[in-house]
Amino acid sequence: MDSSYSKIWKAVLDSLSKIYSEVLMDLWLNRLELVSLDDKNAFLVIDENQDLIDILNTNYSKQIADAFSNALSMNLNVKIFNRGHYLVGGSEEEKMFLEKEKEAQRAEAAGEKKPEKPVEFYFDKGEGRAHEDEFTFDNFIVGSSNKFAYAASVSVARDPAVEYNPLFIYGASGLGKTHLMRAIAHDVSSRHPDYRIIFVSAENFTNEFLDCLVKKSTSKFKEKYRSADMLFVDDIQFIAGKESTQEEFFHTFNTLYDSHKQIVLTSDRPPRELQNLEERLVSRFEGGMVADVQPPDTELRIAIFKSKAMAMNVDLSNDVLTYIAENTKSNVRQIEGIIKKLGAYKTVLNKGKDITVEDARTLLSNVICGAEPPEAIAERVITTVAARYGVPPEDIKGTRRSKEIVTARQIAIYVVNHVTNLTLKSTGNIFGGKDHSTILYSIQSVTDQMRKDVSFEHEVDEIMKEFQ
Secondary structure: OOHHHHHHHHHHHHOOOOOOOOOHHHHHHOOEEEEEOOOEEEEEEOOOHHHHHHHHHHHHHHHHHHHHHHHHOOOOOOEEEEEHHOOOOOOOOHHHHHHHHHHHHHHHHHHOOOOOOOOEEEEOOOOOHHHHHHHHHOOOOOOOOOOHHHHHHHHHHHHHHHHOOOOEEEEOOOOOOOHHHHHHHHHHHHOOOOEEEEEEEEHHHHHHHHHHHHHHHHHHHHHHHOOOOOOEEEEEEHOOOOHHHHHHHHHHHHHHHHOOEEEEEEEOHHHHHOOOHHHHHHHHHOOOOEEEEEOHHHHHHHHHHHHHHOOOOOEEEEOHHHHHHHOOOOOOHHHHHHHHHHHHHHHHHHOOOOOOOHHHHOOOOOOOOOOOHHHHHHHHHHHHHHHHHHHHHHHHHHOOOOOOHHHHHHHHHHHHHHHHOHHHHHHHHHHHOHHHHHHHHHHHHHHHHHHHHHHHHHHHHHHHOOOO
């Protein structure tokens, strides 16, 4: 790097470090090199594939341009290239970029403006657009366990319905599948403001379809889903065993696919392992790209913890971060709660003093290395199940016999039996003094129901994963 460029770029990076986390700076921005600068444009290079370079140009070029403005008091266009494709003295890409800029300026001067139509998002209830910006590619931490799914998602965002259609992402709960889906939607909406994007859970797709059947308004349902430019369906395994829903989804899928519209699906397991899913759907799901997301390794967990801690303004040493990452379970959803707990301890109880490894070991004894007492786990199971089924925790421990309460109670007993080493008698005591025969009956009832009902099995499995 030219020495003058080096000084300028250092000033720009200093400015960017005030708005971005250290993790993100190390991942991307610190690796950029300023190779060309004039009174209108700044050209940067990086050793990365084109998919990631496209993300950098989309998500960071404006912020980098603002940083240049702060450092040089100049308004510049910023363009990022692959180092290998950039030729000193000006690449073809550079020339094309400059020509496009000139065309845009001429169009603006002539009063030409592309018509803009707001992107149409349909989200599940309670999943409003406010959540959209929370799940982007730039705040998704990439590691060996998820890099393939990430790369496939970036490719789909760059060129919808071109290479990977459908995109089927599978993995356990809490590992980032939904994050990747939303990142695709966010990225595409910025590139294609005229796209109609539908994001729905398979459960809500099913419920909406059944409701339309009852109201004899299936034509509206078909019009909504089959006219989408992109369809995102979360937890597609939910439709397994539901014949009418599978039939409708099959035709919706075919209509969109034949119209070259992008389909993105997530599941807790690969298509071939989804029981009671029609073979024709399995075949279509496998016809695109199937990518898995594995539990993060220690290195990735450290990066995730560090990123979350910085985003939440909780200062933790590398020793503490490493200790937590090496000793916690792999579910990413635990991380935010752990960081909040450490932050509260530092602020309130530790009076702002740095948290030590010993502090972390004591504070997080209930989540680290399975140190949580089984009785405490049982209480957490009851609270979790109660919230999921909308019943008071005390009713799960009580004697009320409504259908909802009985179902929640039996599921809670089943989960406690499988995730703790409590005896039947001890389990019965936690559930209001019930005898061992009642506990056994509850366990057997849930087991039988899981064998008969795939969606019920999935519900129970999802709860189990939170405690494994």
